[in-house]
Amino acid sequence: MKKTLPLPKGFSAAGIAAGIKKKKNDMALIVSDVTAVSAAVFTTNQVKAAPVKWDIQVVEHDGARAIVMNSGNANACTGVQGLADAEAMAALAAGRLGVKPLDVFVCSTGTIGKPLPMEKIAGGIKSLFNEASPDGGMDAAEAMMTTDLVSKTVTAEIDFDGKPARITGLAKGSGMIEPNMATMLAFILTDAAIEKHTLQCALRTAADMSFNRITVDGDRSTNDTVICLANGQAGNEVITQNSKHWKLFLQTLEKVLFDLSMMIVKDGEGATRVITVRVSGAASNGEADEAARAVANSMLNKTAWAGTRPNWGRIMDAIGYSYAQVQENKVNIDYDDVPAVRSGVAAGTPEEHLVAAVSKEAFTININLNLGTGKAVVYTCNCTEDYVRINVE
Amino acid sequence: MKKTLPLPKGFSAAGIAAGIKKKKNDMALIVSDVTAVSAAVFTTNQVKAAPVKWDIQVVEHDGARAIVMNSGNANACTGVQGLADAEAMAALAAGRLGVKPLDVFVCSTGTIGKPLPMEKIAGGIKSLFNEASPDGGMDAAEAMMTTDLVSKTVTAEIDFDGKPARITGLAKGSGMIEPNMATMLAFILTDAAIEKHTLQCALRTAADMSFNRITVDGDRSTNDTVICLANGQAGNEVITQNSKHWKLFLQTLEKVLFDLSMMIVKDGEGATRVITVRVSGAASNGEADEAARAVANSMLNKTAWAGTRPNWGRIMDAIGYSYAQVQENKVNIDYDDVPAVRSGVAAGTPEEHLVAAVSKEAFTININLNLGTGKAVVYTCNCTEDYVRINVE
Numbered sequence: 001m002k003k004t005l006p007l008p009k010g011f012s013a014a015g016i017a018a019g020i021k022k023k024k025n026d027m028a029l030i031v032s033d034v035t036a037v038s039a040a041v042f043t044t045n046q047v048k049a050a051p052v053k054w055d056i057q058v059v060e061h062d063g064a065r066a067i068v069m070n071s072g073n074a075n076a077c078t079g080v081q082g083l084a085d086a087e088a089m090a091a092l093a094a095g096r097l098g099v100k101p102l103d104v105f106v107c108s109t110g111t112i113g114k115p116l117p118m119e120k121i122a123g124g125i126k127s128l129f130n131e132a133s134p135d136g137g138m139d140a141a142e143a144m145m146t147t148d149l150v151s152k153t154v155t156a157e158i159d160f161d162g163k164p165a166r167i168t169g170l171a172k173g174s175g176m177i178e179p180n181m182a183t184m185l186a187f188i189l190t191d192a193a194i195e196k197h198t199l200q201c202a203l204r205t206a207a208d209m210s211f212n213r214i215t216v217d218g219d220r221s222t223n224d225t226v227i228c229l230a231n232g233q234a235g236n237e238v239i240t241q242n243s244k245h246w247k248l249f250l251q252t253l254e255k256v257l258f259d260l261s262m263m264i265v266k267d268g269e270g271a272t273r274v275i276t277v278r279v280s281g282a283a284s285n286g287e288a289d290e291a292a293r294a295v296a297n298s299m300l301n302k303t304a305w306a307g308t309r310p311n312w313g314r315i316m317d318a319i320g321y322s323y324a325q326v327q328e329n330k331v332n333i334d335y336d337d338v339p340a341v342r343s344g345v346a347a348g349t350p351e352e353h354l355v356a357a358v359s360k361e362a363f364t365i366n367i368n369l370n371l372g373t374g375k376a377v378v379y380t381c382n383c384t385e386d387y388v389r390i391n392v393e
Numbered sequence: 394m395k396k397t398l399p400l401p402k403g404f405s406a407a408g409i410a411a412g413i414k415k416k417k418n419d420m421a422l423i424v425s426d427v428t429a430v431s432a433a434v435f436t437t438n439q440v441k442a443a444p445v446k447w448d449i450q451v452v453e454h455d456g457a458r459a460i461v462m463n464s465g466n467a468n469a470c471t472g473v474q475g476l477a478d479a480e481a482m483a484a485l486a487a488g489r490l491g492v493k494p495l496d497v498f499v500c501s502t503g504t505i506g507k508p509l510p511m512e513k514i515a516g517g518i519k520s521l522f523n524e525a526s527p528d529g530g531m532d533a534a535e536a537m538m539t540t541d542l543v544s545k546t547v548t549a550e551i552d553f554d555g556k557p558a559r560i561t562g563l564a565k566g567s568g569m570i571e572p573n574m575a576t577m578l579a580f581i582l583t584d585a586a587i588e589k590h591t592l593q594c595a596l597r598t599a600a601d602m603s604f605n606r607i608t609v610d611g612d613r614s615t616n617d618t619v620i621c622l623a624n625g626q627a628g629n630e631v632i633t634q635n636s637k638h639w640k641l642f643l644q645t646l647e648k649v650l651f652d653l654s655m656m657i658v659k660d661g662e663g664a665t666r667v668i669t670v671r672v673s674g675a676a677s678n679g680e681a682d683e684a685a686r687a688v689a690n691s692m693l694n695k696t697a698w699a700g701t702r703p704n705w706g707r708i709m710d711a712i713g714y715s716y717a718q719v720q721e722n723k724v725n726i727d728y729d730d731v732p733a734v735r736s737g738v739a740a741g742t743p744e745e746h747l748v749a750a751v752s753k754e755a756f757t758i759n760i761n762l763n764l765g766t767g768k769a770v771v772y773t774c775n776c777t778e779d780y781v782r783i784n785v786e
């Protein structure tokens with residue numbers, strides 16, 4: 001029996017094949033029955049795809065009704081034509097809803113530099129509106145997939161003093177994607193009533209602790225987008241940063257985003273292990289982050305973790321060339337709670353204990369620089385020959 | 394018949410198996426008959442191996458007589474014991490020459506975090522001095538190899554107004570190396586007479602245009618070292634930065650280092666193509682360098698170049714997230730002289746012409762940011778499944 005994805009009250013969704021990709025679902029739609037409060041975070045890449053440029057205008061605007069997305073074509077590096085196509089895509093969906101184009105978010109992922117096939121997009125939007133239903137969540141999640149091996153959905157329930165609400169997240173992403181590059185997309189839907197700036201603050205905070213903490217290959221796409229729609233259908237008292245339910249909402253949102261981001265790391269192209277890199281004792285939080293990312297993005301570490309060798313020398317090397325201050329003779333490293341390095345040299349733990357620690361499906365590397373109070377955590381995956389195969393083909 | 398490597402006048406060399414690695418030559422020696430002027434450049438990694446710390450003292454010291462190196466053990470992250478072992482290694486060679494330990498450079502490459510096997514090192518040094526001869530250059534070059542598939546040597550002749558001189562270079566390096574990590578080592582020998590600070594300036598300049606322009610996997614080792622010995626046996630007038638032969642010497646040195654560095658890129662672990670990334674029109678030279686390195690180190694680009702797809706979208710993506718300022722609609726990209734991108738969008742060149750351009754064994758990616766006059770060049774190789782296999786095993 002097919003898995004179902006419970007959507008929050010007042011949301012419908014659909015996923016269909018518009019013919020942009022061969023024989024695969026390639027378009028998804030999410031619609032709110034009423035105008036929703038929206039928030040979003042976007043790629044920091046200076047080269048931004050046309051839909052990202054469009055969505056920046058949508059989120060600055062007051063409300064939103066829908067998200068329409070396609071895979072197979074990123075509508076990036078497509079110039080003036082690309083911007084016109086993104087707007088047309090929004091306008092086609094807006095026409096069906098009787099709203100303005102700026103009430104509709106659009107997302108694209110796939111090949112860069114080719115014009116969107118607008119006839120197929122138009123046909124797809126028509127089908128999406130015919131199919132959309134409160135039970136269409138899984139179809140939408142599956143249509144978002146590109147090299148993803150599994151669809152990524154999370155749903156969480158909240159009780160606001162007797163008013164039940166829900167946060168549901170749909171995401172895609174597993175490293176960069178054939179044939180040109182790709183993207184992390186996440187749509188977060190909730191029927192909670194929340195003030196717009198409060199929602200933006202919550203989304204930014206939750207994204208910083210989740211999507212911004214994971215790294216598969218260190219590349220940032222031109223299309224990365226996280227959109228949150230809150231339609232207020234739960235009927236709770238509108239949440240602001242001073243209100244009683246702010247913390248509960250934020251914590252639940254954080255959990256939804258964190259769970260989605262872990263699904264992306266686990267589904268990293270060719271990945272077989274999830275590695276948590278925790279740095280403490282750095283001169284600042286920023287330096288801890290630099291050190292953790294240097295370790296997590298080092299191809300030498302990522303390939304070492306594909307074998308079952310401790311290779312702590314590659315960790316010492318990576319923190320040494322990071323922008324973080326490092327004093328070799330102060331560094332301690334543990335795999336989970338197994339000491340590997342003490343004061344910059346081998347801790348003396350028998351090799352087989354270290355091998356056992358790094359042979360687990362998931363483990364944590366704890367690095368203490370012993371210089372200050374800065375700390376950071378980054379989640380990553382290992383790199384196998386399959387990563388290269390996927391990205392070459 | 395075995396290839397021979399002509400050494401400059403007054404130099405001897407040897408390469409032998411000391412038993413540090415199984416069944417492979419693992420130690421090399423280079424000796425000058427007389428005290429040589431020395432210069433060196435070292436890794437910028439904050440975590441420096443013990444031999445690097447030792448060599449920094451040697452090069453600050455007045456003259457030098459020898460270089461002794463081992464593979465199979467990096468003597469890195471070995472604490473106080475490691476420093477004592479590096480000094481002992483120098484002292485053993487110095488004893489044979491009747492000079493001070495500070496007259497001897499030592500280099501190590503191989504596993505991190507394990508103490509040097511000093512008995513084997515001592516036996517090896519004894520054998521090296523028994524074997525050393527003016528014909529031992531190739532043996533030394535071969536003993537330097539780790540995952541290198543070919544030994545890397547270059548020799549060039551100079552005529553200083555009837556006084557013939559020679560510059561000979563030996564190098565190793567092909568990305569980072571099993572089982573822990575590795576290293577770029579290069580020994581540059583010349584019989585030219587040159588003043589010490591002039592030699593240091595020449596070496597730094599030449600290294601900046603060669604070894605510092607190549608990137609295989611973006612990792613910098615704890616042991617990277619380039620040492621130059623100039624023993625003056627050619628009998629030319631001592632070269633200074635104001636003297637007649639300065640330019641000729643510098644140009645020849647640059648060529649030797651450039652040729653060695655290209656050999657390293659070609660021998661990149663699992664690599665099958667050499668790619669030159671040239672950025673112009675950046676806001677500054679520094680920004681051009683940042684953009685070029687972002688492109689050259691992107692795993693998405695390196696894997697794309699393993700296939701035969703142009704994938705210029707991945708290049709746009711990489712410059713977009715680099716620290717260089719980029720205005721998407723000003724960017725032009727060419728593969729050799731085939732236009733791929735004009736003003737940030739597809740140039741309209743037929744796909745098969747782009748495919749032909751990136752199918753060559755070596756090609757240049759020309760990126761013009763059209764913002765200023767900054768420029769930079771970086772040389773790199775593609776990344777195949779073999780790179781991962783080598784680094785996992």
